[in-house]
Each structure stands twice: as C-alpha cells, then as structure tokens.
Amino acid sequence: MELNAGVPAGPLEKKWDSHRFELRLVNPANKRKHTVIVVGSGLAGASAAASLGELGYKVQCYCFQDSPRRAHSIAAQGGINAAKNYQNDGDSIHRLFYDTIKGGDFRAREANVYRLAQISVNIIDQCVAQGVPFAREYGGLLANRSFGGAQVSRTFYARGQTGQQLLLGAYQALERQIAAGTVEMFPRTEMLDLVVIDGQARGIVTRNLVTGAVEANLADAVVMATGGYGNVFYLSTNAKGCNVTATFRAWKRGAAFGNPCYTQIHPTCIPVSGEYQSKLTLMSESLRNDGRVWVPKRKGDKRPPTAIPEVERDYYLERKYPSFGNLSPRDIASRAAKEVCDEGRGVGETGLGVYLDFADAIRRLGLDKVRERYGNLFEMYERITGENPYQLPMRIFPAAHYTMGGLWVDYNLMSTIPGLFVLGEANFSDHGANRLGASALMQGLADGYFIIPYTLGDYLARARPAPVAGDHAAVKTTLAEVNGRIERILAGDGKRTVDEFHRELGRIMWECCGMERNAAGLRRALDAIPALRKSFWYDVRVVGTGQEFNQSLEKAGRVADFLEFAELMCRDALHREESCGGHFRSEHQTQDGEAARDDERFAYVAAWEYAGDDREPILHKEPLVFENVHLATRSYK
Helix, strand or coil: CCCCCCCCCCCHHHHHHHHHHHCCCCCHHHHCCCEEEEECCCHHHHHHHHHHHHHCCEEEEECCCCCHHHCHHHHCCCCEECCCCCCCCCCCHHHHHHHHHHHCCCCCCHHHHHHHHHHHHHHHHHHHHCCCCCCECCCCCECCECCCCCCCCCEECCCCCHHHHHHHHHHHHHHHHHHHCCEEEECCEEEEEEEEECCEEEEEEEEECCCCCEEEEECCEEEECCCCCHHHHCCCCCCCCCCCHHHHHHHHCCCCEECCCCEEEEEEECCCCCCCCCCCCECCHHHHHCCEEEEECCCCCCCCHHHCCHHHEECHHHHHCCCCHHHCCHHHHHHHHHHHHHCCCCCCCCCCCEEEECHHHHHHHCHHHHHHHHHHHHHHHHHHHCCCCCCCCEEEEEEEEEECCEECCCCCCECCCCCEEECHHHECCCCCCCCCCCCHHHHHHHHHHHHHHHHHHHHHHHHCCCCCCCCCHHHHHHHHHHHHHHHHHHHCECCECHHHHHHHHHHHHHHHHCCCECHHHHHHHHHHHHHHHHHHHHHEECCCCCCCCCHHHHHHHHHHHHHHHHHHHHHHHHHCCCCECCECECCCECCCCCECCCHHHHCEEEEEECCCCCCCCEEEEEECCCCCCCCCCCCCC
C-alpha cells in the first residue's frame, strides 16, 4: 500500500484554486451516464448527494434511518465556524487555518485544513441562500459567538439547533433532486460491505432493515459519509445507531484507517446517572460563552452550590488558562475536569461532575437575553435532570463525543481504494488529534457541497469505469460473505444480550483507551478485547430471523464490528508514544500536566492496513510537513 496524499504544489493559499483548474471534467451529457452511490444522509452525505444530483449524475443515497432528516447531524447544537470576520475582531482565513492546526495539536495535513478555512466563507452564503435561519444582530447582520480554542467570534448559530437547521437546508436540496429524478433515496437500508472489483470500489452490499433482504448495489464510484465510531465506548453523546460498520468493512476491503485512537471527549455532557443508562446527552459548547465552570475549593464539599460563597469556589479553567478561560479547547477542558474530580472536588452524588454556572451572565445580560441565546438547551437540561439551570448551575462531565480518526483519504478525499471517497467524520483528514468546536458541521458541508463535486468528476474522467454485471464473481463472493456473517450471528444460542457485551466493551475502552491512556492499560485492553470477542460468538443470544425487521440482529452486527475495531484503536494508541490532543498518554506529560508531543518521532498520520483476521495490521506512515506554521508547544495560558 502506498500513501500518496496528492497535495498540489504551489503556495498554500493557491493550492485549491490551481488544483480545481487541473482536475479533469466530465461533460454534462456524460454525467448522466454515471451512477454514484452515497452512503449516509447527514450533512456530508445529503450535501454530496444533492450536489452530485444537481450536476446530473445518477445518485443512489442510502441511510439506515427512516428519513434523511434523522441523521445524527441533527444533534449538533452550538454552531458552524466560518472566517467571515463580521465582528471585525481580527479573524481571517489564515487565522481559522492556524487555530484549527493548533487545536488539532499539529497532527493534521496543512493543505486540507487551509482549504477547509477557505471554503468556510462560501458555506455560510450557501446555507443562507437555502433559508437556514441563522441568528442575527439587531441591524440584520448574521450574529457570531465564540467557541473553544479561538479568541475571535466566528461561530454562526441558530440558537442551540444549528445542526438541525443546517440538515433541513441540505435535506431540502436533496429532496429537490429526488423530485427531479437525479437522486434515488433508500431509507432504512444499511451498508454491510463494500464491493471491490479489480481494485476499484464498485458498489455496496446492503440489508433492507424492514424486509431483511440482502442485495448488491453497483455503481461507478462510492461516496461514504457514515459518521464516526464514538459508540465504541457504549456511553457517548452519539445516537444509538451510530456505528463503525461501514468504515470497518471498507478497511477490511483495503482502505487504510487513519489515526483510529484520536477520539474526542466533550467537556460539557450531562453526567452519567445510572449503571444501565444507554446513552449520554450533550450540552452545547456554546454554553461556555456565558457559563463559568467551577468546583468547590475544598475536597468533599457537599453543600448546595448556592450555599458555597464566591471565595470558596475554584474557577479552575479561568485560573489555569487565563487567555482562553472557559473557552479552552475540548481536550484541555475535559482533562481539567477529570483532574479536579480525581482530587475529590467533583460535585453531584457520584462526584463525577463540575458546575457550569450562569448566575453572572443572568446578572450581566438579563434573563431574557440568556433565554434567547440558550433557551432550548436549558429546557432540555431541565427535562433530563429535573433541575432549573436558571436557578442552579448545570452539572456537567466529560464524555465520548467525536472521532477525529477515520478512513485515510488523499487531498481529493479518495481512500486507498480507487473510487471510494470518504467525507465528513468518516474520514481522518481535517482535525488532527483534537477537533475545535463548531468545525464538524463546517467540514461535512465543505466536503459535500464544495469538494466532492470536483474531485469525483476527476476520478470518473480518468478511470472511465466499465459496466459491471450483477453476477460478477466478486459481487457473488461479497454477498455470500455478508449472508454468512448474518447466519453466524443468528446461530448464537447463548444467554447474554448484545447490550451486555457492548456495555462491557465500553467499560474496557473508557478505562483503558478513554480520556487518559497508558501502556499498561492498553495492553490490558488488548488482552481483554479478544477474550470478550470470543465470548460474544459463543454466548450471545440474538432472537428473530434475518428475513424480517430485527433490531436485535442490527445491533449484534454493529457490536461484532466494534469488538474487532476496538483492538485496532488500542494498537494505534499503544504505538503512539506521545500525548497530543485527545490522545493523552499519562507517561507523556509536562510537569504541569499538559500533553507532551514528540514531533521528532510522531509527526505523521498513522494509516493502518488490514492484513487478515489472524495477523496484526500493518502500519504505514504519512509524514506531516509544516511549511506554513511553526511547530510549537500548544498553550492556551
């Protein structure tokens, strides 16, 4: 396997423009002859399918939800970044580029990140034209607020529903193409494998989640926009359906997996409330614009927060990181919360929580202004916890949220399998070792609206894929393998539920490969995970059949893949003997507890190649070359 990033030559700020001119084109009449499969209908998938349909390609779009509107992008709350500099506060494309590189702890490819910053300004215009109801200032201009890791206000938002509103915009564009006949939508259909013929991605194998029918669907190229793998931890802020199956299956077919150990822990999540909780709920990072994070100064202080005077409170983010304060990046804010809880100063019944307090903001801005900015988030918090955040501080604690790792892609967003393109959270490309808040929506829409329409056309013009028959040997083999896996899962006649295995895996991963890792813990995980996987195959019980609507079967297939993928995550975390961003190895930290990078040995993308079920994966390295930023110790103090 060769890793050729394909980064264009020339000055950073001109790479994308010159590259677009050099990309080959497909004329309008020929576009109608090409079929493209898009897997996923979130922001990246819906925008890609709509854009490709608008250009004239025949597009098939698949999602396992009952509607594209149910994609997990809908859950994003706080905003989307763009370097518009409406606030005239010093923002620019280069500053957004630098903040993103620095936020990712200098572990991202410069050219991709700069392109993202460039395109960000176009995304906002596109979404406004679609009718996305961004918040506005009194004079009618679009409003901005701040997010972690930035000292400027560049985040556009629609209260705490930004993901939902952006997805509705992309959904409307998608529905327009469905009505026009250029896009055919396949809801309640899950991708279970990738069809590779003569080294090229030529289709997918799917299961109809209503009827159970397993089918092969062929095309000239495949675009995967299937999200991240945060549910490997069982408890996460992700929707329960979010999984690794699509990207993991592509990995087993030859797509390199980049930086799987780079997972993000979000600092503002509602704390765990019980042993059998099935998921966690995020409180938007936007709340840290006006909320102040604190814990009692004294260990074991169980007084109500209103009874603790100001002088006995530790506003620890403001104390430790005075330049950024409560808007410190997510990885740093999460570790700081863990640190004070480990000291015995956490709040709530479990002691695993810190306060996010709006009393100062209410006094400064007034109740109505705070309600205008965050009302729906406050209502959600009160519904879940039974506490009124206008009167009492919110209780928050870090939780698994986003995954920076994903399938390796080149500058054109193509994987190591020709014809397989990967967009949004499913690829590794833009966020390095830590994603700054409000950048996920930006990347998904940049990939779908503004990049894939150019780069996919270049591939089709160069590759000129020939038609493939449905009875091709590779198609039959892939179908047989998928049906064999389903039969193996259903053959299990054990006593334990799928959730029991998933919960146990999540506990191993959180303790050994979560917010803090070390070599001993990762080796324990690498012993425990294969044993748990072996137990799964002889002791899991999956009821029902494959020829019907069977959510037990769906879940079992996804957890089976998590049980294999978790091992790859831990291998990646063990080999990377440094701390960077969300990958914090306790052996590698500075005297004051910050991440200690090792640029001499680890300034590269770790891209893993599948070598077989009984063999260790092969590590390939893409060196990261920094020509436009200075590698520096990441500091927010």
